[in-house]
Amino acid sequence: MPVSSDTIAAIATARGRAALGIVRISGPEAVAIASACFGGANLSEAASHTAHVGYVARRDGTRIDQVVATVFRAPRSATGEDVVECSCHGGDFATRLILNRMLEAGARLAAPGEFTQRAFLNGKMDLAQAEAVADLIHAASALAHRVSVSHLQGRYSEALAEIRAGLLELCAYLELELDFSDEDVAFADRERLEDLLARSERLLDELLRSWRLGRRVRDGVRVVIAGRPNAGKSTLLNALLGSDRAIVSPTPGTTRDEVEGETEIGGLLFRFTDTAGLRDAADAIEAEGVSRAERAIGRSDILVYVYDVTAGMDAGEQAYIESVAKRGAPPALLVANKTDLLERDAPPSGRGVFALSARRAFRDEAELQPLIACLLETAGGDLSLSEGSLVVTNERHRNHLRKALDAVQAARQRLGAGSGGELLALDLRVALHEIGAITGEITNEDVLDQIFSRFCIGK
Numbered sequence: 090m091p092v093s094s095d096t097i098a099a100i101a102t103a104r105g106r107a108a109l110g111i112v113r114i115s116g117p118e119a120v121a122i123a124s125a126c127f128g129g130a131n132l133s134e135a136a137s138h139t140a141h142v143g144y145v146a147r148r149d150g151t152r153i154d155q156v157v158a159t160v161f162r163a164p165r166s167a168t169g170e171d172v173v174e175c176s177c178h179g180g181d182f183a184t185r186l187i188l189n190r191m192l193e194a195g196a197r198l199a200a201p202g203e204f205t206q207r208a209f210l211n212g213k214m215d216l217a218q219a220e221a222v223a224d225l226i227h228a229a230s231a232l233a234h235r236v237s238v239s240h241l242q243g244r245y246s247e248a249l250a251e252i253r254a255g256l257l258e259l260c261a262y263l264e265l266e267l268d269f270s271d272e273d274v275a276f277a278d279r280e281r282l283e284d285l286l287a288r289s290e291r292l293l294d295e296l297l298r299s300w301r302l303g304r305r306v307r308d309g310v311r312v313v314i315a316g317r318p319n320a321g322k323s324t325l326l327n328a329l330l331g332s333d334r335a336i337v338s339p340t341p342g343t344t345r346d347e348v349e350g351e352t353e354i355g356g357l358l359f360r361f362t363d364t365a366g367l368r369d370a371a372d373a374i375e376a377e378g379v380s381r382a383e384r385a386i387g388r389s390d391i392l393v394y395v396y397d398v399t400a401g402m403d404a405g406e407q408a409y410i411e412s413v414a415k416r417g418a419p420p421a422l423l424v425a426n427k428t429d430l431l432e433r434d435a436p437p438s439g440r441g442v443f444a445l446s447a448r449r450a451f452r453d454e455a456e457l458q459p460l461i462a463c464l465l466e467t468a469g470g471d472l473s474l475s476e477g478s479l480v481v482t483n484e485r486h487r488n489h490l491r492k493a494l495d496a497v498q499a500a501r502q503r504l505g506a507g508s509g510g511e512l513l514a515l516d517l518r519v520a521l522h523e524i525g526a527i528t529g530e531i532t533n534e535d536v537l538d539q540i541f542s543r544f545c546i547g548k
């Protein structure tokens with residue numbers, strides 16, 4: 090049964106010039122409202138999944154645009170309600186005038202994500218799939234796109250369903266045993282319980298471990314390029330981006346404001362930030378640049394520290410790198426730059442050290458390959474990530490998975506300690522609740538509002 094009493098409308102396509110635009114309308118009055126605005130064919134009797142060429146006209150009969158109206162009858166539509174999609178000409182006018190006409194005829198302007206929210210409420214998709222719709226729209230890299238498509242197809246929801254089924258089976262065993270507890274019989278074979286628990290724990294743990302990559306698939310990988318003035322940081326940034334993004338000059342202290350640039354590597358979006366050279370700057374503007382650089386390092390996923398190989402690293406730099414390594418974050422890669430200037434000395438080598446010439450990298454792509462491969466590996470990007478791999482990209486899911494795993498681990502410990510089925514069942518209920526919150530079987534309005542407000546209007 091559809092759950093909404095009113096009819097919503099919105100422009101579904103982006104603004105600006107385009108060949109076509111789409112205005113969507115969904116709800117119990119969708120067909121009636123569309124047919125009140127439509128001329129050239131009778132929409133009110135139209136069968137589901139039929140397209141009709143005609144026009145949208147103002148109340149006084151003047152035409153707004155020629156359109157194709159496609160009618161979908163409930164429940165066989167994207168939202169589960171009656172839906173009409175009006176394809177008109179693109180650009181800012183036709184879509185807006187048609188939307189206004191629909192509003193005038195009785196529709197209400199849709200809130201962000203309201204079409205998808207209705208699809209969820211009408212059981213067309215679960216919450217994890219609805220969230221994948223937003224991820225797909227926001228996807229900024231090939232991997233982000235691939236993962237969201239797989240989630241939208243329900244692969245992730247299937248994995249959660251599998252975990253859920255295992256936990257429910259466990260609960261059923263335990264409850265049967267509790268029902269007959271007076272008679273002192275054990276229905277639940279402890280080994281079978283242990284197996285089922287271990288399996289749930291492994292599946293949850295696998296999903297949680299994918300988060301490290303998932304977060305980066307979703308938000309991109311922040312790499313900060315830092316080092317002393319004149320080390321060649323901006324030259325390296327430009328080489329990585331394959332463009333003259335940052336100003337390069339032989340004057341130390343050239344870069345003051347952070348310079349950012351994005352590029353896709355191995356399907357992941359990398360966000361590089363070039364910073365002001367680190368030193369005790371005498372001039373106030375440069376000093377501000379240096380302190381910004383330090384803050385940027387604090388926020389980064391990976392630090393690329395550049396030094397001039399002909400000068401080597403001074404004691405201050407060595408101490409700095411050691412302190413970063415000691416903290417353990419962010420992971421630091423060292424670039425020994427300007428190897429083209431080395432005459433006889435062998436370039437430095439070692440794990441996490443990349444001897445290269447940023448200047449040469451402009452002409453020769455191979456120069457940066459080892460550094461790029463290491464950036465990808467450090468970011469957790471697995472090039473073999475296959476079609477349909479499950480990766481958790483959503484922080485809300487991660488938090489629920491974490492709690493579900495904690496509950497399953499607590500249950501396993503209790504089982505090991507020989508405690509009664511009652512407490513075990515309680516832990517399992519917690520785990521089931523947490524998984525239900527991901528797919529939306531258990532949810533509340535605030536959570537839904539928060540999720541759907543991220544969407545654009547018309548989706």
Ligand SMILES: Nc1nc2c(ncn2[C@@H]2O[C@H](COP(=O)(O)OP(=O)(O)OP(=O)(O)O)[C@@H](O)[C@H]2O)c(=O)[nH]1
Nearest residue numbers: 318319320321322323324338342343344366447448
């Ligand atoms: N020979 C040689 N020169 C380089 C190389 N990389 C950079 N340079 C030169 O070193 C100088 C400084 O380069 P930048 O990229 O501006 O250095 P930076 O680290 O960004 O300097 P600041 O912004 O001042 O901190 C410029 O003259 C570059 O042309 C290299 O691989 N080989």
Ligand SMILES: [Mg+2]
Nearest residue numbers: 322323343344
């Ligand atoms: Mg610079």
